[in-house]
Amino acid sequence: MADITLTVNGAARTGSPEARKTLADFLRDDLDLTGTHVGCEHGVCGACTVIVDGRAVRSCLMLAVQAAGSEVTTVEGLAPDGELGPLQQAMWDSHSFQCGFCTPGFVMQATAFLSGHPDAGEQEIREALSGNICRCTGYQSIIDGVLLAAERNREVRP
Amino acid sequence: MKLPPFAYEAPTTVAEAVDLLVEHGDEASVLAGGQSLIPLLALRLARPAVLIDINGIGELSGVSADNGQVAIGAVTREYVAEESSAIADAVPLLAAALPLIGHEAIRSRGTIGGSLAHADPAAELPAVARALDAEFVVRGPSGERVIQAAEWFEGYLTTSRQPDELLTEVRFPAAKPGTGSSFEEVTRRHGDFAMVGLATSLVLSGGVISEARLAFAGVSDVPVRATAAEDLLAGERPSAELFDEAARRATEDLDPPADLHGSSDYRKSVAAAVVRRGLRAAADNATRGSN
Numbered sequence: 015m016a017d018i019t020l021t022v023n024g025a026a027r028t029g030s031p032e033a034r035k036t037l038a039d040f041l042r043d044d045l046d047l048t049g050t051h052v053g054c055e056h057g058v059c060g061a062c063t064v065i066v067d068g069r070a071v072r073s074c075l076m077l078a079v080q081a082a083g084s085e086v087t088t089v090e091g092l093a094p095d096g097e098l099g100p101l102q103q104a105m106w107d108s109h110s111f112q113c114g115f116c117t118p119g120f121v122m123q124a125t126a127f128l129s130g131h132p133d134a135g136e137q138e139i140r141e142a143l144s145g146n147i148c149r150c151t152g153y154q155s156i157i158d159g160v161l162l163a164a165e166r167n168r169e170v171r172p
Numbered sequence: 173m174k175l176p177p178f179a180y181e182a183p184t185t186v187a188e189a190v191d192l193l194v195e196h197g198d199e200a201s202v203l204a205g206g207q208s209l210i211p212l213l214a215l216r217l218a219r220p221a222v223l224i225d226i227n228g229i230g231e232l233s234g235v236s237a238d239n240g241q242v243a244i245g246a247v248t249r250e251y252v253a254e255e256s257s258a259i260a261d262a263v264p265l266l267a268a269a270l271p272l273i274g275h276e277a278i279r280s281r282g283t284i285g286g287s288l289a290h291a292d293p294a295a296e297l298p299a300v301a302r303a304l305d306a307e308f309v310v311r312g313p314s315g316e317r318v319i320q321a322a323e324w325f326e327g328y329l330t331t332s333r334q335p336d337e338l339l340t341e342v343r344f345p346a347a348k349p350g351t352g353s354s355f356e357e358v359t360r361r362h363g364d365f366a367m368v369g370l371a372t373s374l375v376l377s378g379g380v381i382s383e384a385r386l387a388f389a390g391v392s393d394v395p396v397r398a399t400a401a402e403d404l405l406a407g408e409r410p411s412a413e414l415f416d417e418a419a420r421r422a423t424e425d426l427d428p429p430a431d432l433h434g435s436s437d438y439r440k441s442v443a444a445a446v447v448r449r450g451l452r453a454a455a456d457n458a459t460r461g462s463n
Contacts, residue, residue, distance in 0.1 A: 033180030033223070036210075055173060056211035060277065069251065069280035075210045076281060079180065080227060123277060144362040145275025 018082035022047065023091030031078035037071075038062040040078035041088060049089040049118050053147070060146030061119040063126075064088050070126035089118035092125065101125055104166060105159030112150035120146050124160045132167055139164075175213045182225045186311055189226055189338050194313050196222045198335040203227070204247055204286030207278050232285070232340060237262055241307075241343045246285025251276075253284055262346040264457075265304060265353035265373045269296040272355060275363040288324075289339045291331050294365040294390040296355060298325060302395040303371040303387035306344050312337035328393040348383070350376045352458025356450040357389070358442050360433055366390045367434050368442045372450035374405070376458040381405050386450070391428040391443055398422035401447065410455040419447035 019028045022045060029044045036055075041047045041064070050073060053061035057075040064073045065087040092099040098106060101124055111117045120143060127142040128134065134142070139160045140153075148156060183189040193200060201220035203209055204227065212218035226232060232247040237258045244253060253259055254270040273279055273287070273296050287297045288308070300306075301321045308319040310333055317337075324331050333339055347353070357369035369389035375382045384405035386398040401422035408414050428439035 032177075034175040034177055034213075036175065039174070056214040057207060057278070058211075060275075063277055066280070070277040071280045072207075072277050074214075075206050075278075077180075077206070077210075077225075079182075080206075080225065127276065141362045142276055145277060 018079055020081050020083060021085045023087055023094065029078070033077060033079055035078045036074050037064070037066075037076045037078045037081050037086070038073035040081075041073060041086070044078075047088050047090050051115055051118050053115065053119075058147070059116070059119070060123060061116050063119040063122045063146065065122055065126050068126075068129075070123050087122070087125075089121055092121065099125075100166060101128065101160070101163040104163035105156070108155055108159035108162050110151070110156045110159035111148075116146060116148045116150075120148065120156055124163070128160070128164060128167070132164065134164055136161060173214050173216065175210070176216060176219055178213075178220055179222045180225065181222060182228050184228050184230075186229060186231060186338060186340055189224055189229060190311055190313060190336070192222070192224050193336045193338060196224075200224050200335075202289070202338065204289070205249065205282040206286075207274065207282040208286065208290045208292065226338070235259060237346065240346045242266075242346060243341050243343045244284045245341055246283065246289070246339045248284050250274075250279040250282045250284060250287070254279065263304070263344045264347055264351065265355065265371055266297075266300050266344060268353055269300045269355040269371060272296050272357060272363075272366075272369075278363075284342060285339045288342055289331060289333060291325055291329050291394075292365070293325075293328060293392060293394050294369070296357070296366070296369060296371075296389060298395040299369055299371040299387040299389035300355070301342065301344075302397055303373055303385045304344050305385075306342055308333075308339060309341040309343065310334075310337040311340050316340075322397075325394040347373070348375050350382075350458055352376065352454040352456065352460075354450050354453035354457065356446040356453065358446060368428070368439055368446055370443070370446040370450045372447075372454040374410075374451070374454045374458050376410070376455065379409055381408055381410060381455075386422060386447065388422075388426075388443060391426050391439065396426070398447070400425070405451075410451070412452075415448050415451040415455075418451060419444040422447045 051061040053059035062073040200222040203225040232245045234245045260267045353373040357366035371387045373385040384402045388396045401418040430436040
């Protein structure tokens with residue numbers, strides 16, 4: 015057990031996770047942030063993707079103790095006041111998701127990707143999301159939603 | 173599954189890490205980016221008693237170019253290497269391979285040294301290291317030693333690093349003028365491990381290939397140099413006929429593993445295709461570079 019302090023969605027949080035506890039389980043079990051989903055638990059499905067220090071990471075492939083001092087954003091951090099963020103709204107409008115299990119991973123991966131590639135086209139978005147698995151949609155509606163978010167973002171930029 | 177229990181150590185210097193390796197030997201695993209080791213723990217394919225987390229060792233991160241070499245600290249993250257202008261300028265083959273490693277989220281955490289110490293024969297970095305004859309610097313209780321890439325990869329997920337040694341740095345030679353390189357691979361899905369991958373580096377002088385380096389990923393239990401093809405190419409002018417013959421020679425002695433993604437014969441014909449594509453791409457960008 016080690017005491018750690020990290021910033022999650024803008025707030026300082028502390029905890030004493032066992033060394034073997036992943037960041038995903040720490041977020042869910044210790045901080046009660048169950049928006050981050052745990053799918054395969056070995057880095058294949060992408061459902062547990064969160065943003066750590068500005069980069070998308072798989073929170074099942076990182077120990078909670080390794081996140082000490084880091085700044086973590088989870089899907090809860092995208093809609094702090096209950097209002098959907100622009101990407102979430104575009105995905106809602108595009109009927110991107112069905113069952114919702116993979117949703118937080120896709121949303122966090124797309125958030126990280128669009129922040130670095132605001133002008134991304136369809137092929138780049140497909141490649142950027144290729145590490146996330148969805149078993150419902152066939153991916154087309156997800157790509158549509160991210161493309162719509164990128165388009166709307168371009169419209170509002172000066 | 174949840175990870176099995178282990179004792180956790182987080183040294184902040186190489187000396188401390190080596191002391192811990194001496195103490196625990198093969199009971200310990202070194203944790204770098206964790207993108208291969210943590211899945212092995214989750215699947216119970218690895219059960220180390222002790223994890224030695226080297227992410228907090230600052231001296232192991234960074235890229236420096238000096239004396240015709242680019243030295244990369246073992247814990248340098250793959251995305252950092254991807255963004256490095258020193259690597260883009262001096263080691264174009266490595267720069268070509270980096271974006272193909274896993275997915276973006278994997279490269280956020282994954283490290284250069286971690287991938288090369290894990291030594292998955294289907295991964296990109298081992299093939300690049302083998303093609304370019306990279307040097308591996310390890311530190312152990314009796315000091316430092318340098319291991320050539322040809323001796324580093326001993327078998328499936330096995331290197332010549334001893335249990336009490338830590339990989340600290342990997343050195344790649346800077347490309348000579350007239351170098352063209354490419355990393356070609358065939359995967360089921362963008363970001364997956366390659367069914368077959370090929371690292372290619374050609375040096376062209378006066379329109380003639382003066383040096384050819386080709387190394388396969390995914391065809392054996394270690395990355396494999398295509399020496400018969402390299403010997404054929406040296407001294408020749410690039411042409412489709414030459415590259416066809418190089419593909420034949422590069423693959424005639426291969427016996428790639430079969431799995432549910434492809435039979436051995438299929439992989440062999442994919443290997444020949446990536447040789448032709450890789451040589452064409454490398455020759456094209458060598459020609460462009462010299463203009």
